[in-house]
Amino acid sequence: xxxxxxxxxxxxxxxxxxxxxxxRIPFERVALDILAGETRRPAFLAKNPNGRVPxxxxxxxxRLAESNAILVYLAEGTPLLPADxxxxxxxxxxxxxxxxxxxxxxxxxxxxxxxGLVETNRAALPDKVERGYQALAVMExxxxxxxxxxxxxxxxxxxxxxxxxxxxGEGGFELRRFPAVERWLARVRDQxxxxxxxxxxxxxxxxxx
Amino acid sequence: xxxxxxxxxxxxxxxxxxxxxxxRIPFERVALDILAGETRRPAFLAKNPNGRVPxxxxxxxxRLAESNAILVYLAEGTPLLPADxxxxxxxxxxxxxxxxxxxxxxxxxxxxxxxGLVETNRAALPDKVERGYQALAVMExxxxxxxxxxxxxxxxxxxxxxxxxxxxGEGGFELRRFPAVERWLARVRDQxxxxxxxxxxxxxxxxxx
Numbered sequence: 001x002x003x004x005x006x007x008x009x010x011x012x013x014x015x016x017x018x019x020x021x022x023x024r025i026p027f028e029r030v031a032l033d034i035l036a037g038e039t040r041r042p043a044f045l046a047k048n049p050n051g052r053v054p055x056x057x058x059x060x061x062x063r064l065a066e067s068n069a070i071l072v073y074l075a076e077g078t079p080l081l082p083a084d085x086x087x088x089x090x091x092x093x094x095x096x097x098x099x100x101x102x103x104x105x106x107x108x109x110x111x112x113x114x115x116g117l118v119e120t121n122r123a124a125l126p127d128k129v130e131r132g133y134q135a136l137a138v139m140e141x142x143x144x145x146x147x148x149x150x151x152x153x154x155x156x157x158x159x160x161x162x163x164x165x166x167x168x169g170e171g172g173f174e175l176r177r178f179p180a181v182e183r184w185l186a187r188v189r190d191q192x193x194x195x196x197x198x199x200x201x202x203x204x205x206x207x208x209x
Numbered sequence: 210x211x212x213x214x215x216x217x218x219x220x221x222x223x224x225x226x227x228x229x230x231x232x233r234i235p236f237e238r239v240a241l242d243i244l245a246g247e248t249r250r251p252a253f254l255a256k257n258p259n260g261r262v263p264x265x266x267x268x269x270x271x272r273l274a275e276s277n278a279i280l281v282y283l284a285e286g287t288p289l290l291p292a293d294x295x296x297x298x299x300x301x302x303x304x305x306x307x308x309x310x311x312x313x314x315x316x317x318x319x320x321x322x323x324x325g326l327v328e329t330n331r332a333a334l335p336d337k338v339e340r341g342y343q344a345l346a347v348m349e350x351x352x353x354x355x356x357x358x359x360x361x362x363x364x365x366x367x368x369x370x371x372x373x374x375x376x377x378g379e380g381g382f383e384l385r386r387f388p389a390v391e392r393w394l395a396r397v398r399d400q401x402x403x404x405x406x407x408x409x410x411x412x413x414x415x416x417x418x
Contacts, residue, residue, distance in 0.1 A: 049347050049350050049351070050310060050347050052310075064295075064298055064302055066301070066306060068305050069301035069305050070298075072298065073294065073297075073298035085282065086273075086282070089273055089281065089282035090273070090278075092281055092282070093274055093275045095278075095305075096278050096304075096305070097274075097275060099308055100275075100308045100309070100312075101259060103309075104309075104313065124333075141258050142258070
């Protein structure tokens with residue numbers, strides 16, 4: 001069975017859980033605690049030298065890291081990855097936008113909140129918040145004219161951007177300033193097979209098992 | 210003709226110039242000065258609301274942003290993008306690694322050096338440098354056992370990682386600590402049609418033209 005190395009609170013991991021659920025692909029879930037440093041220990045670094053989750057591992061030993069690369073690979077040949085080459089490129093464009101212009105601000109500020117690191121990072125916070133709002137404004141502009149991010153339908157690009165946007169409030173971001181984003185979040189939640197970031201999906205397994 | 214909105218010193222832009230040259234695709238080059246804020250002015254924001262180069266524009270009005278999404282789209286159907294789905298996923302994995310774990314450290318430290326911003330960012334510098342070296346160490350570990358990043362041959366993943374790695378020294382990074390990386394840089398330079406980051410390629414054009 002496919003195995004996912006996972007951390008519940010991570011939006012990057014949630015992307016993969018959501019896609020696997022929507023594609024009805026069964027999987028084992030190995031829970032690692034990022035806060036306890038479990039992704040930086042030798043047993044895991046042997047699997048992903050970059051020390052990050054999510055990581056997907058197949059029974060034949062193949063492994064794949066980077067949430068958005070995993071999404072594209074698993075969605076290949078399904079309606080969740082556009083068949084048209086340019087629409088697929090647009091999906092990738094938004095997924096690189098997510099990792100470069102969105103996640104480092106919106107996800108990081110949320111992480112500081114739940115890990116109790118806001119005071120430690122007080123000096124860096126205003127810039128992170130401002131850039132997070134810039135990313136939301138770019139999304140708002142697109143979503144004012146489009147129902148989804150690529151190909152005018154629900155794809156892995158929406159999964160990638162939904163993951164940290166829908167919990168941006170946990171980092172203090174006010175989503176009500178972005179009505180088109182809020183309507184899009186509702187559309188994503190309405191997709192068949194949707195699971196929440198807190199839903200326990202997958203079969204529990206251990207790193208050594 | 211295909212048009213590239215470009216900034217010479219940007220490794221992200223250089224990726225696209227290098228690929229276009231190797232694929233022998235003619236293009237117009239519109240030079241924008243990031244340091245002078247030219248990518249944040251209305252004329253350009255109308256083309257890319259995220260205010261970043263590279264941006265590629267086709268005569269029919271289609272546009273694509275995000276360097277690595279551009280690379281994948283332009284390389285589709287050529288030997289520079291693996292035909293095998295899993296090898297393509299590995300290329301994407303390294304391209305997301307590049308944008309998330311490499312560029313924000315190695316490219317940003319280099320930018321601070323050439324834009325005269327090292328003193329302004331003195332407090333943030335040690336962490337950026339440490340994370341840049343971590344990225345180089347992850348590359349070294351892979352390249353100690355592989356000639357290239359995906360599919361055991363030269364692909365867009367190598368172009369993506371070459372762009373800022375080969376000029377990491379301009380940010381003070383000591384590449385001689387990473388012998389496998391240095392040998393890989395030489396292999397990339399030896400590929401047919403290789404152009405340097407300073408080579409003037411493309412036909413000059415203007416934003417309004």
